[in-house]
Amino acid sequence: MANGELTYDDFLQRLDIQDVLVDAGYHLNKRDGLRYPSYIRTDSNGTRIRGDKFIVTGGGKCCFQPPQQKLYNIISFIKSFPEKFAEHRNGVSPDRLVNLVCNRLLNHPIENRPICIIQPKQHSRPFSLQDYDIHHFDVNDRETHKRFYPYFKNRGIDIFTQRAFAGHFFLATKHRTDGLSYANLAFPLVLPKEPDKVVGLEERGRPKMDGSGSYKGKAEGSNSSEGLWIANFSGEPLHQAGGVAWFESGYDAMAFHQLHRDTFRDNPELSKKSVFVSTGGTPTDMQIRGMLSATPNVNHYLCFDNDSAGREFVNKFRLIAKSMHINPEQIREIPLMPCYKDWNDALLGKTSEEYLDSIKDAVIPLSAPLGTKGSTAGEEEVNEQSTIHR
Template sequence: MSTSKVSFQELKTRVGIDDVAYALGYRLDRKAGVGRYFEMVLGDGHDKRDTIIIRNTSNKAAQTFFRRDGSKGDVVTFVRENLNAFNTTGNNDWQKITNILSGFANMPVQEYRSDLEYISASRGDKPFNPERYDVQDVKLDKIHKLFFQRGFDAETVRIFSPFVKLISDRHNRNFSGFNIGFPYTSLCQDGIAGYEIRGFGGFKSKASGTNSSSAAWVADFSHGNQSMVTNVFFFESAFDAMAFHQMNRARLGNDVALVSLGGTFSESQVLGVIDRFPNARIVDCFDNDLAGRVNGLRLISVAERIPMKIQKTEEGLNVTAKDKTFLLELKRPLHIEIGQHISIKQKLGQWLPPGEFKDWNDCLLGKTIEPVISPTKRDRDANLAQRRTSLKL
């Protein structure tokens, strides 16, 4: 099997994170319960060296994992983290990962069959079922009020109407109205693969069974001429993408595509988008916070096919890539800072919201980041004195 980008998507349908974890010595923690998630632990008792929580118990292709420290990813990420544990060869890390996953794809299920039966007997995620939802086109003569609450004008709603739906969940007995749905699509899956959903009162969700592993919301303004797209802008939510477009409409044109990862980040999501638009520059438009910068680095990592280890420090982000370790202070665009330490081949860019705003939708609404005011020494001393007085009482 080749080391092409598509091969990862094919292999993920046959190799789950749980398969790799078992080979590395992780075991199912039955005490933690099994449902939409299950936990796997490396070591036991006082020697617990790692715990991963795996999502999607019944669909290997859609499996993702996370840790309670915030790290997360898919099976490719998990293999990359543990490359040194496998005895494999290859011209680069990506070829090694492909060889490892290919080996797993051809291995029979062995010692953990009883655990698999235990997991399958528990409730797992079901594939996305479009019949569960009533779906309508956006009504331009009666625009959903949530669009206006989010700061969008009628022209923006009209422009994005081909990429947005109104959606109602027939299984939801508490709400019979329509929310706004952003349909997910994927190169390796026909039709709609799910929805990113937004509603009143800050409600946000995804349609049950949405494929967040290899599918994403994509607003393609090229009218099908995907090879002509010059820039693909990546966001954490579809509302951010719409806000960005409304604020920068005059500078964009029709040779662009806007992408929402919906709060998740999977290598297959990004690779699938890159496959769609092979000639486009990849632009980081993620949030103005540390999580957004980590997503920006992961975007570069996937686009460049360069595995990176990212660690948060008080000074910034410590990155290890191509046998080099360096600190990024995040004062300039990531691809420029990274380019000072390792060679960058892809066309990359960064277009963040102004620094006083967390994301593009907040920018459109004029909602600035509330400053975090650190207490002065006098404040700390006064607080300590008050606590001591309270203890004496």
């Protein structure tokens, strides 16, 4: 300790991870029959927020958020979840935030110095497709297909689906000033009013060797607020489309098409008149308004992710459509089985963690007596005593 200031070692020795969890808004879950204490959050109605739980490890110095096994001590927890603390401000460095939170918890006064906020770069270079080397998928040339293999293999998207969408994706390679170059799978973004002008790219990188995921984002300078990936199978102006299907990523749109391949094959007119749209993430007002303005009399099918954010997007879409006097009958949802987060997960048969967490209380152990039923809310209310083993 120098000049009365506390160090990270002081914080780790004098604070417990449970102190930090409580300060972050978590409550001890007395009904959880685990060996170690678990902490949960509740909403404004006192209802538990599913999937937001931390389990404290032995000694009380670390915790982890199941099903992940990554351990957090008080330092890494504050740095990983800064938004959970009152001292958090945009631009505050993680180390400064740790000092502010820990000193407050220890009732130790700290010098109140002005916060230095780094201003974001105000101007970025406008997007230009000329900055990239483009490699197209040619349905008549198998040699061009090979470079796309690693981008689609782990997604379960087969060669037939790739051929169906061949004109709507490519590989974009950008050369950096340091001599390095990198390639991404690119879904070109356009404006509904100018469908022939590329204003950005929805990008996906190659999966990592350990299978832990890959880069996803948009190319520098992309018009993310208005640009959409639009796969127009009809070749006609958008207002003549038979229907527009909305997704949060190009991968999801391709997965949806593959899952419903038989339907499209048996109804060729449906396939020819279909338009697939990706917002490349969170849908913006301008993306929705731009497409609705170009297709005011076309049916729109919402295929957003099957999570709380996706459901909010559906509500947002309907409100915008209502404000534009679009017939509500034209806005429809295509349901996804509750066990899947998105259409690509459905194609892969990958069950979502949110769904597993929501049904865990209804799962009956194999060793349970015949006729045993899953726990109910009423039974939980009766069982008030703590089941934590210390």
